[in-house]
Amino acid sequence: MKMQKSIFEYAGLIARFLKGKLSPTESESLEKWLNEDKENRKLLESFRDNESVQKDLDFFSSVDVDQAWQKVAVKTQHKANRILPLLSGCAAAILLIILYFVSDPWSRLKSPDAVSSAVLIKNDIAPGNNMASLRMADGSVIKLDTVAKSVREKDGTLIAIRDGQLKYMAANTNNDDSSVLTNELRTPAGGTYQMLLPDGSKVWVNSLSSLKFPTKFSGKERLVVLTGEAYFEVAHDRSMPFKVLVNGTEVEVLGTHFNISAYGNAVRTSLAEGAVRVTKLGLQRSITPGEQAVTEGGNIAVSAANIDKALAWKDGMFWFEEDNMEEIMEQVARWYNVEISYRGEASPKRLTGNVRRQAKLSQVLQMLNLVSGAGFEIDGRKVIVNFNK
Template sequence: MENKDNHIDWDKLLDLMEREITQPASLTKDEKALLDNAREMRLRLNMDRFPTDQGWERFVATTKQEAIHTKRRKLYFWRWAAAAAVLLSVGVSLWWLNTKKQAAQKIAKQNTNQIMLRRATGAIVVLGKNTQTITDSTVHIQADIHGAVYTASAKNSKIAQGVLNIFDTLEVPRGKTYALQLPDGSKVTLNAASKLIFPEAFEGNKRQVYVVGEAYFDIKHDPSKPFVVHAAQAEMTVLGTTFDINTFNKGLKTTLVSGKLMVSTATSKVLLAPGDQAICDEAGSISTQKVDARLSTAWYHGDLFFDNETLGTITRALGRTYNYDFEFKDADLEGIRLTLDMARPSSIEEVLKQIRLTGTKLKININGRTVTVQDDH
């Protein structure tokens, strides 16, 4: 017979999370512990609200199953509470990454055009302007106009206690890129309109980060602690690899430059070799193809490279790169295919000049931060 104290009213917990009300006396000891863990993780991931769909359902299903296989209540609860914190982190993170499109749009529409570092403490630091040094009990950060270097404090592991990592968030707006060296020495460069959620120190047997938008990774080799990148519906597992991840369009596209990369979703799994590109759709299916890796990594090397690409795709990328909005007077013009290969100029005018020279007979005008494209026949 099930112990009454072990019963979890999941609907009640979700209602409390959504309505932000305090714990009523009717909560069991287990429910109170779970609610505290859920609220703490939400704060650490800088969420506005708790997920009501995929993340919550996965968390509930997994923890219920754990309860079935446990005989001793006292031992069960503490083992389960610790596991719940980890499962909650995974479930919440998956939900967060499934909202990548809304998150990228939120970054793009920010009134400020600043690179923002959101600390787990709630502090917000503007980066990319000058040399800065930040030191506290958990981390030492050295930053300049090009990037930031994280070094974990010796005290960090004692604070995190190996259960919950302390997550910071780096947000890069349209018109900018920014580099970050993680505490393990791995390097990440974020493209415009992108976000990285990462721990101040890597605890446990995995190194895990979360990406919205586009990022180029150069992972430090460590066979004992695989590096896992969560993005959209998939996760990429590596030991020592360089690769690009892009979630700007629906689904995910990842291109391997060197090393080996395992791409997996809830329904599929594939191992990539250099020059392979994996495309994950919203249903979790994975397809692969051989590509010129430079098509995906040109932005990282300071170039613009589009090979027989549609004008619509090209202008969306240019909009993020230079912080402009494009307006097509005729939607059919977005389907025109072009090839561009050039060093990325500092202003968009030079790029538009090159597009005009392709013989497409387009009339392109700039008004403020809006570029209008129409037929010039």
């Protein structure tokens, strides 16, 4: 089985270079890597010249090295959050590993060979991107790709498709609902899409999700139907409340920013701005910014929400906070369109951290191996998580 060359070797070299502790042999290895690609040298210079990165490296150097990595991640999460959104792919992975190296001596880490052997790669998998399909009122389906184009519905509504976004422009704005048509946006595993509804509301639709909506809003309410997950920024219209139906739950707003996640039986509504009223089987609860309402069965539970975590997917991030491996791998499966299986007894360990969703699958699994100790194998579209490692 062919092994992918680990980025951990380069991370270790960069970390020791930044600390001025490279041996002559290591200096030669680093220089060889820098000469292989101009982007490598640009990456190194960005670490050395970036004042913010230097401050973070100094901060990590002061962390108690006797603490477990999970505790280090919790202590330093506010620092890492400032850096990682600025980088993508290999750069983000290398920097996070560098920060870990600086917080703990090399001798306390697994060797690069140990990490590489724990992540077996027959083939790598690229991250998801803007992919979706649009079902028109007559049942025809349009595959949405990167090609800019425009189509019209039977009622004259113009639908512009450009740069991973749909934009609806109603042919007329009267309140007559006799000719309203319904469209449906669907995203596959590994797909996400944005849209601008006829009223000006913005919607980000996550992987394995769908949204049904009218080509124009009329009557006394603006009603859409969701499966999966979406983030909404609703245009204010007090005379016509905006409602989302999802798994038997109704979420009603006038104008606000909120996320709904409903991949399983539970419906989680997290509010960033404004006000939301959640209804299920006659029971109603209102939530304010920073709160979440979770409906499951006939209950609605309101509690404080981690809004950064709830909205991370929309901003291109995986955000884990006290999550177990199965919860993390559910997100990985949806984004990379892979099937997950497990060997051995699952670890009760809870993991915290964040990685950009633009990283390749192998990079995400290497990170997870580093912090969890679990082994991983990629074979086609299947990923095996090995807790026996």
